[in-house]
Amino acid sequence: MKTNQVSNAADHVNAERLQALFLELAKLNAPSGKESLVADYLKKVLPELGFTLEFDEAHKNFNGEVGNLIAWREGTDPQVPPLFFSTHMDTVLPTEGLKPVIKDGVIYSDGTTILGADDRAALAAYLEAIRAIIESGVPHGPIELILTVNEQPGLVGATYLDYSKTKSKTGYIFDSSGDVGQIILKGPYSSRIWMEVQGNAAHIALNAEEGNSAILLAAEGLSNMRLGGIDEETLANIGIIKGGELTSIIPGSVTIAGEVRSFSKEKLDAQLKHMEEVMEQAAGKNGGKVEVRVEKKYLGFDIAKDDILVKTANEAADTIKVKPYLTETLGGADTNVLNEHGLTCLTLGLGFQNIHSFRECISVENLINTGRLTAALIEQWYENHKNA
């Protein structure tokens, strides 16, 4: 920092302190549904940073240890609308016994566990950014943290979140693999489809003439089904086939399950209908039948390029001298669920790589930049709303 430059909150982010905090948080073993260690840590630390805490009861819906945490910190200027930062407290697999290895500026595990950068890196960055905001003395609006549980199995904590406990309407979620500067404006609609194909069970040697193989019916349906990349904004997949009892039995039923994602609700519905129709045709013309169940996973979101969240993110990235870039994703995130419940938010990249694997890593540069960008966002949000 040049001596004549005005000090900003991002410059108060302490790189060593943030790295140490990330490693401390990553070692807290808290896989999905078992987030107590992280929740206990936050119960201790967040009040010291001026937050009041509330937990909801979401975990009672899925037998988890603890609910979602909503934490609130007053701003220096109550006129500025509150800004939230969200992430999930769980990791996809345990991180017990994590031994971090730092090589050439990149943090890894020793290859026997995940690192948990998804998404402890975001949590560490938020805490350090708030310390930086406090230490810098910059004016700011109220800050809310929405920290979900049980995200990895399918955004479950966010789905059961008690939204009456949240006070802010706009925010950011750092939870994507792009380098810091990535701004994700658009996420997909997603639904699951379950197709129960019914034929007729029979023994190959005793009453084969009564048999109608559900597996063969399903196979014909699947061979007529458009799957994979349907167009530039729609994906379809069959991920589960379950059925059959014995090698000597002609199978009477088989379950086929898949998923469709699309930026367009119309295209999502059209693809689901296509999957249902080709399966019904295949079964129907061969004397079988199909029962279809469609289950919404989440709705899409689409934040306008001129939204104040985007403007603020662009400006904050400029402040910390990273290049902002706008993207979209066909991946699902809490962002989908929060937007569905009226909280306007977008996903930001923090540069973790190979997540959900033992090769997971994050560069120290991206980790520190996540802290710096969070601090800059809080400061810029205030600048864009003061005197408004």
Ligand SMILES: [Zn+2]
């Ligand atoms: Zn994540």
